[in-house]
Amino acid sequence: MKHANKSIGLIGYHSIQYFARDLKSCVHWHIEKFGFEEIAKSNSAWEKKHGMRSVVLRGAGNIGWIITEPIEKASTAGRYLNNHPDGVAYINFRVKSIKKTAEFLVERKAPILYDIEVHKSKNAGTWKEIAIATALDDVGFRFIEEKKYDLFAPDHEWTNANTKNNDNRLGLDLGIDHVTCNGRSMHAITEFYAHCMGFKRYWGIEFHTTHHKPELGTGSGLESIVMWDKESGIKFATNQPLAPYYNNSQIQIYVEDNHGSGVQHIALGTKNIINTVEKLKVKGAVFLEASDKYYEQLPSRMKKMKLQKIKEPMEIVKKNNILLDGSNGKYLLQIFMKEQCVQMKNKTAGPFFYEIIQRAGDESFGEGNFKALFDSIEKQQVTDHRQEMRERVDSLC
Ligand SMILES: [Fe+2]
Incomplete structure (x- = not known):
């Protein structure tokens, strides 16, 4: 039309x-x-x-x-x-x-x-x-x-005369990099962005996680599409569960915990992720942790990314559990905080979380990190956090 x-x-x-x-x-x-x-x-x-x-x-x-x-x-x-x-x-x-x-x-x-x-x-x-x-x-x-x-x-x-100051004490001053939403039907959401807002497809991915529940036989899966408004640069990612084991997907778990589709995370940009993360940790923020295997595999992944080295000291990147991805010599560093219900030690504070991202020329969405992230979320959902969230969801009914 x-x-x-x-x-x-x-x-x-x-x-x-x-x-x-x-x-x-x-x-x-x-x-x-x-x-x-x-x-x-x-x-x-x-x-x-x-x-x-x-x-x-x-x-x-x-x-x-x-x-x-x-x-x-x-x-x-x-x-x-x-x-x-x-x-x-x-x-x-x-x-x-x-x-x-x-x-x-x-x-x-x-x-x-x-x-x-x-x-x-x-x-x-x-x-x-x-x-x-x-x-x-x-x-x-x-x-x-x-x-x-x-x-x-x-x-x-x-309430504050200093309203023009956009500085953030922790370095989170580059604004929103992207917004990510979860739903049971991704295309209903991406079609909405396309039809009602004129957004176009920017990027997409699908995969299964490494299983953490042997009885599942395999990891759960997700599909993700990023839509964007080229004029403003605004980017919205949307995730949906992926069969088999659709209802075991962490995306489905988010939808259950949130009692519907919604905003899963907002990524905030920083010029110096190490500085930001170290300050956040001092303040008591809790982050998702990548496995040792992730860092063992990083040198061979960097070869594929045509990345000889990065500006940041690798041992400090690893110590802080920061994830690296990129291509053609360009890269991004990112890390995911645990959900607000964990940060605030309050069951009703919800499954929303923040991502911190530093871009060094790479404008993608960390394709290689996606699986590492969702492995990590799934491990957390299955272990410490899942039961707590279940209790909270039940109490909301
Ligand atoms: Fe993200």
């Missing part, structure tokens, strides 16, 4: 909205353990109108992290948390023109949650937003156009 509007007009991310049962603990974790800073909060008018309260953090470049807890059970956050553990509920994008973005969405019959809302600030700046439902169950997308708008968001007041 031909469409009059060729582009959705994304500029980049405006903010991530995370719904949490315990605002104070979630904010505390991101500030104390993750190097974020509080910059704004909702005012009483907004809280009364929406039955929720929010604190806004900044720490990943200029992207806001809105942590919201329900005051009223019937609020948007209350209804979300009635169905799910804590997690990402909205991804908010900056757009060039709300009018053109809205036309694009309406023409493609995107599921509009609410039509364009306009807010004016005291200095006559404007904020315009529109929101859509997505193929990710209760996760929504907002599109925001700001013109000389002097608040973080309507009815939110600044």
Whole structure:
């Protein structure tokens, strides 16, 4: 079908909205353990109108992290948390023109949650937003156009005068590298990105993990496709389980733990992953660990990547359990944190987790690391963590 509007007009991310049962603990974790800073909060008018309260953090470049807890059970956050553990509920994008973005969405019959809302600030700046439902169950997308708008968001007041400072004490200042979502049917989600948002396929992979449960006979599997918006560079990965043993896949386990599709992880960029990871470890962050075999196999993998050596000392990379991948002499370093329910020692904090990534020319998604990561997640799900999550999921019912 031909469409009059060729582009959705994304500029980049405006903010991530995370719904949490315990605002104070979630904010505390991101500030104390993750190097974020509080910059704004909702005012009483907004809280009364929406039955929720929010604190806004900044720490990943200029992207806001809105942590919201329900005051009223019937609020948007209350209804979300009635169905799910804590997690990402909205991804908010900056757009060039709300009018053109809205036309694009309406023409493609995107599921509009609410039509364009306009807010004016005291200095006559404007904020315009529109929101859509997505193929990710209760996760929504907002599109925001700001013109000389002097608040973080309507009815939110600044709590820190230093609002222009995007530095992160732990070096997480390159913003969001990519967002990864899990669902039982990947194509329903990737088709949504293609049809409603005009995204194109960027990358894909499928494999089975090494088994950790002998009774399964083999490892579980997953398929993954990355879709992107070329104009803004925004990239969304989507995973689905892969047969045989579809229902044993860690992707299925995430969907069960999350009570539906949702955002599995957000990758944040750093210029110096060793520095960031070492600081995070001092703060008590817990990471997934690659096996010794992974590092034993690394020299032969590096030959295939045409990588003679990397700038970072390999023994420190290994000591910190950082993963390496690349091709044609270019590489990336990445590491995956354990889920927020583990970081926060709180069963309702959910299966969402953060990835830290440093790119040295390689723009892929760590093809060689994917299996190592999912081996590791699966091992963790089967051992210490799985039973705990099960209990938590049962308690949510
Ligand atoms: Fe990732």
